[in-house]
Amino acid sequence: MNFKRYFDIKEFWNDNQKLLEEKEWYNCLMIGNCIEGVKSGMDNWFLATIEDNDRVELIMLFRRPWRMVMYSPTNNKSEELFKFAATEVYKSEPDLLGVNTEKENANKFAKYFCEVANKQYKIHTPLRILLLEQIAPATLTQDITYRKVNPEDKKTIIRYLKEFTKEALHEELTDEKAEEKFKKHCSLGMYVLEKNGKIVAQAAISRKMKYGVCVSAVYTPVEERKKGYAYNLVYRISKEQLEAGNKYCVLYTDDANPISNHVYEKIGYKRMEDWEDLDFE
Secondary structure (H helix, E strand, O other): OEEEEEOOHHHHHHHHHHHHHOOOOOOHHHHHHHHHHHHHOOOOOEEEEEEEOOEEEEEEEEOOOOOEEEEOOOOOOOHHHHHHHHHHHHHHOOOOOEEEEEHHHHHHHHHHHHHHHOOOEEEEEEEEEEEEOOOOOOOOOOOOEEEEOOHHHHHHHHHHHHHHHHHHOOOOOOHHHHHHHHHHHHHHOEEEEEEOOEEEEEEEEEEEOOOEEEEEEEEOOHHHOOOOHHHHHHHHHHHHHHHOOOOEEEEEEEOOOHHHHHHHHHHOOEEEEEEEEEEEO
């Protein structure tokens, strides 16, 4: 096997774009980062591939402060591959923060990396990838306003983004990072449901790719839950995106939250993959 390290995001994207886009919905995290890196540049990223017999067996991207994402275009799940990958990555990134990918592959890589790095690993978040290609019929309540976020919503949305990040991702979001997310979401499309002058739910398009979009930051404040607002909002956004010509919408959800997952499945989202977001300690 041959390990190849990249130091130029444009070269990495040029070499691997077609492979990643063959399963675009699965690779939206890596694709989104590549698109951003090509546009704005990269600073201290780790980019690499592993080839065997002139075939790419594994593609890897690590961008601080997040965990490394990886993808095997050949669906290679061999112990040999992930042991080799872990050994080679450790040589360049001994302080790797973690890994975020399909459950089986994440655990294989983590096992071998932690052996060589003398670390432990634990689950940060169990993830589920849901894919929507055809929306289910629905009759939505009309006594509510569906609209895009406007500048006057900023204070409320930033508070909701911080609450969402703490609850769903188990992380704290600083004011500065919340401001960045607010601007990014608004540039791609951020939506709310409003009732009696109050924002009762939010959701955003976090990534736009060639064939589809990623829906994210779905949040309902505690006092407004169990009223169908998340279903109502995600349904409207998803329907709008499909009607605009996108082939799919994809959602990353907490696998440990059966209530929210059931809401999305009612819309027509189907469970495609189980991932794990693992921390190295």
